[in-house]
Amino acid sequence: MYDIVVVGSGFSGSIIARKLAEECGKKVLLLEQRSHVGGNMYDERDERGILIHKHGPHLISTNRYWIIEYLERYAELVPHNAKLLSFIDGKYVRLPFNFTTLQQLVSPEKVEGLLAKMREVFAGRDRVSIFELVEHADTDIRDYGDMLFKKAYKTYIAKQWGCSPSEIDRSVLERALMCIGYDERYLNKDFQRLPKYGFTKLFENMLDHPDITVKLNCNAFRHLTLDESSGTVFCDGVKYQQVIFTGAIDELLSEKFGRLPYRSIYFHYEVRRANDGLPCEIVSYPQAEGYTRRTEYRRINYIPIETDDTVIVTEYPVIYDKDAEIGNLPYYPVLNVANTLLYQKYVHEAQKYSNLFLCGRLAEYKYYNMDAVIESTFEKFNLLKTKIDL
Numbered sequence: 380m381y382d383i384v385v386v387g388s389g390f391s392g393s394i395i396a397r398k399l400a401e402e403c404g405k406k407v408l409l410l411e412q413r414s415h416v417g418g419n420m421y422d423e424r425d426e427r428g429i430l431i432h433k434h435g436p437h438l439i440s441t442n443r444y445w446i447i448e449y450l451e452r453y454a455e456l457v458p459h460n461a462k463l464l465s466f467i468d469g470k471y472v473r474l475p476f477n478f479t480t481l482q483q484l485v486s487p488e489k490v491e492g493l494l495a496k497m498r499e500v501f502a503g504r505d506r507v508s509i510f511e512l513v514e515h516a517d518t519d520i521r522d523y524g525d526m527l528f529k530k531a532y533k534t535y536i537a538k539q540w541g542c543s544p545s546e547i548d549r550s551v552l553e554r555a556l557m558c559i560g561y562d563e564r565y566l567n568k569d570f571q572r573l574p575k576y577g578f579t580k581l582f583e584n585m586l587d588h589p590d591i592t593v594k595l596n597c598n599a600f601r602h603l604t605l606d607e608s609s610g611t612v613f614c615d616g617v618k619y620q621q622v623i624f625t626g627a628i629d630e631l632l633s634e635k636f637g638r639l640p641y642r643s644i645y646f647h648y649e650v651r652r653a654n655d656g657l658p659c660e661i662v663s664y665p666q667a668e669g670y671t672r673r674t675e676y677r678r679i680n681y682i683p684i685e686t687d688d689t690v691i692v693t694e695y696p697v698i699y700d701k702d703a704e705i706g707n708l709p710y711y712p713v714l715n716v717a718n719t720l721l722y723q724k725y726v727h728e729a730q731k732y733s734n735l736f737l738c739g740r741l742a743e744y745k746y747y748n749m750d751a752v753i754e755s756t757f758e759k760f761n762l763l764k765t766k767i768d769l
């Protein structure tokens with residue numbers, strides 16, 4: 380009945396499924412273990428009508444306009460430039476740390492000189508990493524970088540990753556950039572959007588194709604068999620042209636080399652009166668005990684909401700353990716040298732199976748944003764086409 384099996388309905392699985400059906404005329408069976416499509420982008424309205432992203436706030440931002448055009452095939456997107464704050468030393472400061480933040484945190488006698496230096500040293504630059512401050516030759520710039528590092532980065536990392544900054548890949552810290560100027564947008568990407576009616580609707584539309592069958596509440600591991608002798612992955616005993624797997628690679632291969640570590644999040648929900656919400660949609664709390672940030676979802680809703688309530692969701696990072704009651708979803712891969720080597724072992728092992736195709740942030744053990752996973756899935760799809768009968 381089907382030509383190809385796809386496991387997972389996040390962006391990687393859903394895009395591949397749609398392209399296979401639409402562009403290659405393939406009949407696709409998509410298996411999703413959760414009760415809904417959309418992977419971590421899944422959102423739903425609560426009883427008040429507030430659309431809540433169940434796996435943390437997701438904001439589309441990209442410099443590639445084709446990604447926006449592609450998503451607009453499946454959803455109405457509304458412009459949304461996220462503006463965030465961070466709560467440091469008892470006051471709200473702009474996030475990303477910009478020149479306003481500098482004025483809030485640096486003593487009055489140093490402000491003017493430091494701003495002039497920053498402008499001169501980083502002339503023509505829009506954003507810079509924290510390392511460019513803490514490793515700078517100029518003492519004033521370095522001191523400012525050190526202060527931010529101590530007050531915000533170090534403490535945030537300790538909670539988010541459960542370790543010190545030196546134990547985590549530098550690329551993770553380089554994601555949170557400093558703004559050289561007064562730009563208040565959290566991200567400096569050109570195109571920032573939110574799907575007006577939510578991500579779930581977008582995914583439902585993407586998967587709405589006569590040649591795609593979606594099976595929810597279906598853990599693929601109950602159906603897949605990896606036969607080492609023939610180098611084949613079977614699904615319920617059938618050999619399909621390809622099995623596209625977007626879940627965790629270590630789980631697929633029975634964790635034979637050990638578990639690939641992830642961080643997970645416990646989300647705490649609190650209902651407040653709407654006038655007692657947050658000062659902006661997302662606030663980060665680097666100095667708070669246990670939690671990292673809070674989101675007020677009605678601020679990122681683009682559909683009318685008739686309630687005087689608001690919902691604040693607080694994120695408590697926890698260790699990922701698929702068997703635990705709390706923290707059983709893999710959110711962020713813990714990128715460091717040891718884990719990258721462990722991942723490579725799994726890749727090597729997976730290459731033994733000729734009809735197995737890995738795609739997405741869990742199968743590739745990568746910290747992909749949505750725009751990056753969309754772009755990479757398009758590239759992967761071109762590779763996939765060389766492996767199937769067209």
Ligand SMILES: Cc1cc2nc3c(=O)[nH]c(=O)nc-3n(C[C@H](O)[C@H](O)[C@H](O)COP(=O)(O)OP(=O)(O)OC[C@H]3O[C@@H](n4cnc5c(N)ncnc54)[C@H](O)[C@@H]3O)c2cc1C
Pocket residue numbers: 386387388389390391392410411412413417418419420434435436437438439440597598599600625626627644710711738739740741747748749750752
């Ligand atoms: C807290 C958080 C906030 C984020 N915020 C942003 C943001 O603001 N902007 C941004 O661009 N990116 C954000 N991201 C990143 C974004 O979530 C990823 O880019 C995206 O999820 C990648 O899609 P994917 O398809 O690779 O993986 P996923 O979305 O994880 O999809 C994988 C799917 O496979 C399914 N699956 C796994 N194993 C099996 C199995 N055995 N059987 C059946 N199904 C299975 C899972 O249930 C899941 O539905 C955020 C991520 C997190 C964790």
